[in-house]
Amino acid sequence: MTGKNLILLALATLLATLACERRPDEPEPDFSGQLTAGEIEGGILTPEILWKFGRVSDPRLSPDGTKAVYGVSRYDYNTNMSKTDICIIDLSTREEEILTDHPGRNYAARWRPDGERIGYLSDESGSVQLWEINPDGTGKRMVSDIDGGITGFAYSPAGDNIYYTKQVKLDETPQEMYPDLPLIDVRIEDELMYKHWSSWHNYSYSHIFIAPYDDGSLGTATDIMEGERHDSPLAPFYNQAGIAWSSDGRIVAYTSKKMGRTEYAQSTDADIYLYYLDTGETRNITRDNRGYDRYPVFSPDGRYLAWQSMETPGYESDKARLFIYNLSTGVKTYLTRDFEENASGFAWGADSQHIFFISGENATYQIFSINLQTRDVTRITTGKHNINSIDVSNGVLIADKMSMSMASELFRINPVTGNETQLTFTNQHIYDNIGMGTVRERWVRTTDGKDMLVWIIYPPDFDSTKEYPALLYCQGGPQSAVSQFFSYRWNFQLMAANGYVIVAPNRRGLPTFGQEWNRQISGDWGGQAMDDYLSAIDELAREPYIDRERLGAVGASFGGYSVFQLAGTHEGRFKAFISHNGVFNLESMYAATEETFFVNHDLGGPFWRRPRPVSYDRFSPHLYVENWDTPILIITGELDYRVPYNEGMQAFNIARLRGIPARYLHFPNEGHWVLQPQNGILWQREFFAWLDRWLN
Numbered sequence: 295m296t297g298k299n300l301i302l303l304a305l306a307t308l309l310a311t312l313a314c315e316r317r318p319d320e321p322e323p324d325f326s327g328q329l330t331a332g333e334i335e336g337g338i339l340t341p342e343i344l345w346k347f348g349r350v351s352d353p354r355l356s357p358d359g360t361k362a363v364y365g366v367s368r369y370d371y372n373t374n375m376s377k378t379d380i381c382i383i384d385l386s387t388r389e390e391e392i393l394t395d396h397p398g399r400n401y402a403a404r405w406r407p408d409g410e411r412i413g414y415l416s417d418e419s420g421s422v423q424l425w426e427i428n429p430d431g432t433g434k435r436m437v438s439d440i441d442g443g444i445t446g447f448a449y450s451p452a453g454d455n456i457y458y459t460k461q462v463k464l465d466e467t468p469q470e471m472y473p474d475l476p477l478i479d480v481r482i483e484d485e486l487m488y489k490h491w492s493s494w495h496n497y498s499y500s501h502i503f504i505a506p507y508d509d510g511s512l513g514t515a516t517d518i519m520e521g522e523r524h525d526s527p528l529a530p531f532y533n534q535a536g537i538a539w540s541s542d543g544r545i546v547a548y549t550s551k552k553m554g555r556t557e558y559a560q561s562t563d564a565d566i567y568l569y570y571l572d573t574g575e576t577r578n579i580t581r582d583n584r585g586y587d588r589y590p591v592f593s594p595d596g597r598y599l600a601w602q603s604m605e606t607p608g609y610e611s612d613k614a615r616l617f618i619y620n621l622s623t624g625v626k627t628y629l630t631r632d633f634e635e636n637a638s639g640f641a642w643g644a645d646s647q648h649i650f651f652i653s654g655e656n657a658t659y660q661i662f663s664i665n666l667q668t669r670d671v672t673r674i675t676t677g678k679h680n681i682n683s684i685d686v687s688n689g690v691l692i693a694d695k696m697s698m699s700m701a702s703e704l705f706r707i708n709p710v711t712g713n714e715t716q717l718t719f720t721n722q723h724i725y726d727n728i729g730m731g732t733v734r735e736r737w738v739r740t741t742d743g744k745d746m747l748v749w750i751i752y753p754p755d756f757d758s759t760k761e762y763p764a765l766l767y768c769q770g771g772p773q774s775a776v777s778q779f780f781s782y783r784w785n786f787q788l789m790a791a792n793g794y795v796i797v798a799p800n801r802r803g804l805p806t807f808g809q810e811w812n813r814q815i816s817g818d819w820g821g822q823a824m825d826d827y828l829s830a831i832d833e834l835a836r837e838p839y840i841d842r843e844r845l846g847a848v849g850a851s852f853g854g855y856s857v858f859q860l861a862g863t864h865e866g867r868f869k870a871f872i873s874h875n876g877v878f879n880l881e882s883m884y885a886a887t888e889e890t891f892f893v894n895h896d897l898g899g900p901f902w903r904r905p906r907p908v909s910y911d912r913f914s915p916h917l918y919v920e921n922w923d924t925p926i927l928i929i930t931g932e933l934d935y936r937v938p939y940n941e942g943m944q945a946f947n948i949a950r951l952r953g954i955p956a957r958y959l960h961f962p963n964e965g966h967w968v969l970q971p972q973n974g975i976l977w978q979r980e981f982f983a984w985l986d987r988w989l990n
Contacts, residue, residue, distance in 0.1 A: 323370035323397075325377050327721070334727045338754060338791040341978035343728065344782055345371045345971050348720040350694065350702040352402065352683070356409050359688030360385055361429065363393070363403040363412055364704060366720060371971035380414050382429060383717055385690065385706060390718065393431045400425075402446065402534070407453040411510075413437065415447070424458065426510055437510055445500065446527070446534040449507070450543035455571070456507045457537065457546055458515070464523055465497035485555040490530040490888050492933040492965030495555075500525040500532055502548055504571065518546065518569045518576070526550040528564060528588070538590045538599075540621075544571050547590035547599055552578075559890045562586045562608055566601050566619075579619055579626075585612055589638070593646040597621060598666075600640050600649055603628075608891040609816075611773035613809050614638055616651060616664065629664055633671050634808050637662075641686040643709075650674075650691065650709070652681050654806030657747050657777045661693060661707060674712045678733070680778045692717070697778040698751065698786050699730045729754035731790035738799065738833050741825045747807070748830045749776060751786040751796040761841040763989040765789060766831045766868070767798040768849030768856035772815045772823070772896070775806045783968055783977065784850065792982050793990075794846075797834045801826035817898050819852075820859050820913030827856065831867065843869070844989040848981075850874035851937060851966065855915065858945055861926060862918025870988035871926040872981060875934050875966055878941040880914040886938045919948050925955035927984040929977070931964035957984060 327346040346369075353364040362385060367378040380393045380403045394400035396418040403414040411426045411433075418425065419436055421443030427434045438444060440460060447458040468482050469475075481494065488495050499522070506513030519526065526548040527536035536549035546569045551558055565580045566587045580587035585604035592599050599619040604612035614636035616629045629649070630637050639652035643663070650663050655673070659680040664671045675681060675693075682694040682702060691709045696702045704717040734750045753762065767786070769776045776798045786796050800807065802823045803815020815823055827847075835842040847868050849857050854876020861871055877883045881901045884893045894900070898907030911917070928946045930939035939960065949956035959980055961973055968974050 321373060323373045323375045323377075325368040325370055325397075327368055327724070329724065329727055337727065337729055339728050339730075339785070339788050340791070341788065341975045342371065343724060344785060344788060344978075345369050345974065347701050347724065347782070349782075350704060350718060350720050353685055353692050353694055353704050354403060354405060355685045355687035355690055355692055356405050356429075357407060357687060358409060359690035362685070362692055362704065362717070363405065363414075364694075364718075365401050365403065366392075369971045371975055374971050376971075380412070380427075382412075382431075383704070385692075385717065388717055391431060393427055393429075404448060406449055407451055413447065413449065413456075415444070417443075424456070424512075435510060438512055445532055446537070448534070448537065448539060450539050451541055452543045454507060455504055455543060456512070457502050457504050457539070459500050459502055459527065459532065459534070459537070461496070461498040462501045462517065463498040464521070465495075467497055486559040486890070487555040487888060489935040491936055492931075493530060493935075499523055500527060500529065502526055502537060502546065502569075504546065518574075519550075522552070523555075524550050524552045526567075535589045538592055540592045540599075541594055541596040545569065545592075545621075546571070547592065547601075549588040549590065559888060560608070560894065562604065562610055562891055564588050566590050566599070568599075579624075585609065587617075589640065591640045591642060593618075593642050594644060595646040597646060600629075600642070602638060602640070606895075608895045610889075610892055610895070611771070611805070611812065616640065616649065618649075618666065629666065629669060630671070632669060633664075636805060639681075639684055641684050641691075643686065644689060650684055650686060652684065654775055654777065657749070657775050657800050657804075657806050659777055659806075661691075661712075663709070674709060675707060675714070676712065678735070678778055696780045698733050698749070698780060700725070701780045729791075730787055732756065733786075736834075738830050740802075740822075740829050742822065744811075746826055746830065747800045748834070749786075749796075749798040749800075750834065751790045751798065753790045753793050753795065756795075756839075758839045760839060761844075762793065762795045762839055763844035763846065763985075764795040764797055764831070764834060764840045765985070766827060766845065766847040767796055768827060768847060768853035768860075769798070769801070769804060770849065770851030770853045772803050772819065772852035773805055773812055775804045776800045777806065783974060788978065792985075794985070795834070795840055797830055799826055799830035801830070816896050817907070817909060818913070819855065819896070819909060820863075820915075824856065824859055824863065827860065828864070828867070835867075846870040846872070846985055846989050848872040848985075849876070851876065854937070854942075857926075858915035859913070859918070861924060862915060862921040864924070866923075868924055870985055871924055872929070872984060873926065873942065873945065874929040875931060875937045875939075876928075876941065876945070877915070877937055878945040879916040880910050882944070883937065883941060886940065888935050916944065916948070919952065922949060922952055922954055925984075925988050927957045927959070927980065929959040929980075930961070931966060931968070932960065932962045933965035936966050955988075 349367040351365045369376045378401045383390045398417045400416045416425045424438040444458045444460045501519040503515040505515035538547045551564045568577045584607040590601045603615045603617045606612040616637040635653045637651045641650045661674040679697045684693045691707045706715040732752045736748045737745045805812045854873040857873035897909040901910045928942045930942035946958040
């Protein structure tokens with residue numbers, strides 16, 4: 295299950311760093327993103343055009359707030375290759391320049407504290423190392439030469455040290471255990487968490503190293519986690535927001551789950567640790583909280599540390615609370631106690647008395663600020679959009695913003711009025727030549743008398759006098775809002791361009807509508823959430839422009855589970871289903887998934903517990919297969935260890951044994967997501983071919 299906003303950031307990181315080697319006989323890749331004459335003439339979004347979008351990410355302001363660096367990833371689906379460039383923009387003139395010329399991965403750009411150089415990660419030397427470049431694009435040089443490469447870095451505020459992260463091998467491989475058997479191919483495991491999301495444990499752990507830095511030269515580094523079989527940042531995505539320098543550069547705060555791997559699989563107890571450079575001492579400042587503590591950020595005046603905290607053990611989608619810690623007194627303060635929604639993406643104001651953060655409101659993500667003294671929360675931005683990240687410097691605030699109709703671009707935000715100025719127009723040439731469907735907000739009454747927000751996305755050139763097939767979109771998570779996201783696979787505009795009206799409900803269990811609404815999915819997967827889906831599609835099917843005889847339901851992860859569950863309970867509403875990496879049998883899911891804390895919380899515990907949790911006997915889709923009667927496309931990824939592919943394989947086998955039209959797409963080299971360009975295009979072609987076959 296995806297289940298948290300972290301996954302969006304992690305997915306962006308995976309996409310930004312994805313690259314393939316080019317064979318000598320392959321054509322030169324085209325990363326221009328330019329449309330062909332046929333694409334312009336067609337005027338609608340296609341899978342091929344979707345892969346031509348430049349993907350903007352990770353904006354960082356210069357110390358004086360006059361410029362920003364950011365990454366742009368581009369893909370060439372003909373060669374399955376990608377590249378990521380570091381770009382710079384002058385906020386006054388809005389002049390942009392590409393700083394990097396290496397055709398591989400250049401990412402994670404960070405300004406040196408004096409503003410004279412920009413550090414970034416690149417695989418130009420064959421492994422990922424720290425490089426530096428001048429803001430005008432001159433003076434490029436490699437700074438680090440670390441065996442095996444590094445995975446992240448940050449300058450200390452004084453510029454006299456850097457931290458970097460790298461994988462440190464500590465566990466013995468089977469080949470090392472049996473050196474006389476050099477041809478063995480085996481895994482030998484004694485603990486859980488031997489696989490996570492899309493990869494197996496690689497006998498290594500992510501450690502933090504601190505090295506003296508002097509104008510492009512690194513001194514001897516210290517591993518501040520030496521010998522520990524623990525990760526920082528947290529596996530498997532290694533989000534560098536889990537590490538922070540103090541304003542005086544004498545403390546490094548970091549996030550880690552310091553426990554054995556079997557316990558790790560059952561716990562969300564990540565803590566914030568403070569490492570003191572002068573003494574080598576490490577202190578755990580969140581030992582008393584048993585849920586997630588992560589994303590530390592020090593105040594500019596050095597008095598406070600802010601971080602995100604979740605209270606409930608094992609609940610990965612608990613309220614994300616904003617805490618601060620007084621480094622002098624040791625007092626912790628829960629700042630957002632009176633604020634109903636989550637808080638993430640923290641950035642301190644220059645006065646150290648305000649914190650900017652991102653939070654959801656009615657399926658959008660906005661910028662807020664909180665006053666440390668009064669605890670007053672002020673919403674800064676409004677509108678139908680998602681703010682994905684923010685950065686603040688010298689009184690300037692910039693944000694990475696997207697919507698269902700616009701991929702991420704950079705905006706300057708007035709921190710007082712919320713007025714916005716768009717800075718980048720990376721994909722304007724695409725918007726100028728393709729039509730986008732209208733996105734409307736609608737509130738639907740649920741079976742228990744609540745109001746539910748449903749997004750309706752209409753085809754380009756929609757004509758209300760005509761009838762259209764409609765798709766019910768079932769969201770994953772299960773606690774991840776149907777917000778104003780722009781997806782490169784589950785793209786609502788692409789679905790609409792293929793002639794479908796999209797019905798996307800924020801059913802029970804989705805955030806941005808209060809904690810109670812968010813909690814109601816846990817232990818009730820097949821209950822009110824399924825009723826909410828049916829309330830949405832039933833109301834929209836009454837519209838004269840929707841053909842109620844041509845309704846489909848589609849979704850991935852928990853959305854894939856939802857499709858399987860609806861397949862046995864929909865009572866003839868739908869004529870086609872598509873389930874991607876969905877849960878089919880709750881017992882086999884519990885036994886095979888990797889983060890056991892998730893199923894313990896959401897399903898009520900293991901299936902052998904007495905009394906037996908009701909989920910297994912009421913909400914497992916496999917119990918309702920005698921009612922299956924609708925064509926279904928099932929998609930899985932072999933590297934998906936969150937929802938193992940056997941779930942989809944079981945469903946396909948049973949569909950065919952029951953004589954139901956079914957098709958099975960299995961990607962051997964994809965995980966929970968489809969990341970390779972040609973795999974992504976094939977996914978879309980099969981997706982729409984299936985819908986067209988049964989709904990048109």
